[in-house]
Amino acid sequence: MGRRSDHSRKELEELALSAAIQGVTAQGTQGLTIRGVAHAIGYSPGTLYNLFENRDELILRVAGRALDLLLQTLEAAEAKDKAIGLHGLCDQFIRFVETNGLLWEAVIAARAQRSDPAIWYWQKVMRIVEVNQRVLLRALPDLPAEVAMRSAITVALALNGLIATVDRQNLWTFAQSDLASMAHDLIDRYTAGLAAVGDGSQRPGQTQPGEQSHGAPAADAAHAVTTATDGPGDQ
Template identity: 30%
Template sequence: MGRRSVHSPEELRQLILDASQTIVERNGITGLSAREIARMIGYSPGTLYNIFENLDDVLLTLQVQLMGRTLEHMKRVPLGPDNDKNIEALAYGYVDFALVNRRMWNLFLAHSLPPGTSVPVLLHDYTNSLMDIVRGALEPIAPHEPRESLDAMARAFWAGLNGITAIAATEKGVYLTPATAQSYAKELTTLFLKGLRSEAAHR
């Protein structure tokens, strides 16, 4: 049974998000329901719909928060004078963050946008900021490449890393597992940098 509200709308919003994250981390996306969220926070299920449009809205908000945390994590990856090592460090940091948060990471795979729903602007912003970090690390390796080309390279490289994290995070891979994901990321990085330098040498 619900209780009389003793929290502000913003406090309730965060309570709902915290409870939702806990549920997803424990039981995956299939365990999430308005009733279970309400049970955890001590309010009626209808309270959720006073704050969020629906469960999809909750899940999208969790994904935005997760990408924001990813960006902050990547900003803290230490970079040095060795350009190749910088790319390796960024790749390692990204895969490490995904695997530490693998249950939440699966949200990007398990949750599909309902028809007519747009990707939140903030999610685009976080993703673009992440690509800025990667592009900045690639620029010293390919200094003569135009920005558009560097952007495409950064996104292609990150798409490969996302493929690795997607398979590893589900824990359903045969060879690509949480235990082997970093070795695959390192191999991808090595091949990517080799191809990048080879292309630059032939210009």
């Protein structure tokens, strides 16, 4: 019999998330179920379905906590070393994923399972991107803010994609160097290109003034996320 009145809704959510995080940290996302989490905290599955719509939402909430931990790691590194650059943040990111690999799986799984996560989730992503943007602007202070934001998003996505690919050993047999070397090479080449472009002026293939774009600029999307009102999700 579930302990239906032992905890408030907020306390119960925290209990369930803590149990889910422990399960994912131990076994990854494959074995995570609402029933298993309910059993771990002594409540019925029906009670947890009043808190989480389904397993996908539970994974999304776990992923949100993983993003919180990564943000804390990056901000702590930035506070400790005011001169930290993208290479330093890259090292922090790689160490975080190496230490919390199974937990980071939730971020990959959440992205794959929900094409339009709640706005609170994207706000967490953008707070991490903003750390990259600040660091990038210290190295290249003449970059326009929107170029720096777009570049910070690009670097974050590229590094995460590289880590996810290597972690799953996809194409690993073709890799000629270790993960850190490839990641730092990516940063070197990308930032060298940014420095050469300078103010983000027209590049080949870029939409000309008056032409219709095939998608919203990254900076516009980032602004929409960071200025939106927090939803009822994991704050």
